[in-house]
Amino acid sequence: MIRAALLSAVLLAGTVQAATLIHAGRLIDGVSTAPRTRQTVVVEAGKIVAIEPGFRTPAAGDRLIDLSQGTLLPGFFDMHVHISSEYSKNSEIEDYKLNEADVAIDSVVYAQRTLLAGFTTVRDLGDEYRASIALRNAINAGKVPGPRIVAAGKAIATTGGHADPTNGWARKFPADPGPDDGVINSVEDARKAVRQRYKEGSDTIKITATGGVLSIASSGSNPQMTEEEIRAVVTTARDYGFKVAAHAHGTEGIKRAVRAGVDTIEHGTFLDEEGMKLMKEHGTFYVPTLSAGRWVYDQAQDPDFFPAIVRPKALQVGPQIQNTFAKAYKAGVKILYGTDTGVGKHGDNAREFKLMVEGGMPAMEAIRVATSMPAKFLGLDDSTGSIAVGKLGELVGVPGDPLADISVMQRVVFVMKDDTIYKAP
Numbered sequence: 001m002i003r004a005a006l007l008s009a010v011l012l013a014g015t016v017q018a019a020t021l022i023h024a025g026r027l028i029d030g031v032s033t034a035p036r037t038r039q040t041v042v043v044e045a046g047k048i049v050a051i052e053p054g055f056r057t058p059a060a061g062d063r064l065i066d067l068s069q070g071t072l073l074p075g076f077f078d079m080h081v082h083i084s085s086e087y088s089k090n091s092e093i094e095d096y097k098l099n100e101a102d103v104a105i106d107s108v109v110y111a112q113r114t115l116l117a118g119f120t121t122v123r124d125l126g127d128e129y130r131a132s133i134a135l136r137n138a139i140n141a142g143k144v145p146g147p148r149i150v151a152a153g154k155a156i157a158t159t160g161g162h163a164d165p166t167n168g169w170a171r172k173f174p175a176d177p178g179p180d181d182g183v184i185n186s187v188e189d190a191r192k193a194v195r196q197r198y199k200e201g202s203d204t205i206k207i208t209a210t211g212g213v214l215s216i217a218s219s220g221s222n223p224q225m226t227e228e229e230i231r232a233v234v235t236t237a238r239d240y241g242f243k244v245a246a247h248a249h250g251t252e253g254i255k256r257a258v259r260a261g262v263d264t265i266e267h268g269t270f271l272d273e274e275g276m277k278l279m280k281e282h283g284t285f286y287v288p289t290l291s292a293g294r295w296v297y298d299q300a301q302d303p304d305f306f307p308a309i310v311r312p313k314a315l316q317v318g319p320q321i322q323n324t325f326a327k328a329y330k331a332g333v334k335i336l337y338g339t340d341t342g343v344g345k346h347g348d349n350a351r352e353f354k355l356m357v358e359g360g361m362p363a364m365e366a367i368r369v370a371t372s373m374p375a376k377f378l379g380l381d382d383s384t385g386s387i388a389v390g391k392l393g394e395l396v397g398v399p400g401d402p403l404a405d406i407s408v409m410q411r412v413v414f415v416m417k418d419d420t421i422y423k424a425p
């Protein structure tokens with residue numbers, strides 16, 4: 001009897017659970033081409049249950065969010081972050097000093113900053129110690145606040161390549177990593193590295209098809225994988241349901257990756273017309289990471305900020321990405337929002353909106369490539385990526401009108417995820 005009474009009390013508590021009403025002066029749903037004005041969005045038990053014109057009066061016990069002077073948007077997606085690290089002047093020396101626990105604790109701090117900036121989903125494209133995977137699991141379990149993480153785990157490179165974790169080490173340190181540490185030198189290694197990521201719990205695969213800016217190596221753009229190696233990564237990845245993201249600055253490496261069937265090109269700095277044509281033919285998405293280009297260029301103005309081998313690469317790549325983005329957008333290459341944050345400070349992820357608009361993309365489109373389009377790419381569009389009845393209440397509020405002034409995206413005043421309000425106006 002007592003047990004039955006308790007059970008009905010619990011059920012009753014469930015039915016009277018308070019709703020959250022958001023009064024949105026402007027609503028951008030992530031799909032439509034025009035905003036709606038003066039709407040009430042109702043969230044119950046983490047899901048959007050109603051969207052009504054006008055401002056509904058809350059019932060007793062309801063939570064009211066007054067965003068009547070601002071704009072409500074779906075939670076943002078950042079398709080390229082490194083959530084367990086943040087580059088600084090000390091990064092090269094810290095590589096020798098940080099233990100796994102240091103990285104794990106940092107990653108929890110960065111995850112919270114990312115969420116409070118309005119990013120409710122991120123794709124992590126490379127970590128150390130599987131930190132992004134542990135963090136993803138802790139966030140999913142409700143242990144720590146943070147965005148939903150789609151994790152690549154360890155990025156896959158070749159010896160001396162952009163994601164070889166031992167570049168720059170003295171000979172006295174053991175430094176010949178293999179597929180287990182994400183370093184491959186053959187088709188067989190490529191298959192093994194993908195299978196190792198599957199074993200570790202990765203959600204997606206990241207490769208470094210060319211040199212990169214921040215690695216201790218002379219070239220930021222040389223091809224660093226054969227087309228056969230990339231193809232082996234892609235075909236093996238498909239067996240496990242993985243998509244493949246390819247870091248690629250140089251023209252030749254970009255083309256090899258596209259022909260081999262990768263799903264996204266990251267940075268794409270020296271993408272030429274032929275490369276754009278290839279990407280359109282193959283349906284490859286471009287993730288430009290303008291923020292990272294700008295950030296490394298700005299830091300390189302200080303001659304002592306980067307190691308000497310890195311600085312010339314930072315000066316060259318930064319401005320070039322912005323030009324390439326403008327051309328690729330005009331040419332009709334499919335684009336997804338990604339920042340490479342970790343290069344640059346966690347929590348500054350929304351700066352990319354402004355840079356995309358400066359590069360010629362209309363604000364509404366920049367919002368769509370950061371919401372509904374990445375949700376579709378990741379297969380999450382049934383539950384998130386837009387504001388619609390039945391979707392999760394992953395919602396973000398900004399002051400004013402982002403279509404008139406895109407910089408308001410960097411001043412997020414409201415964040416809701418998992419029926420929890422992390423930031424309120």
Ligand SMILES: [Zn+2]
Pocket residue numbers: 080081082125126340
């Ligand atoms: Zn990156």
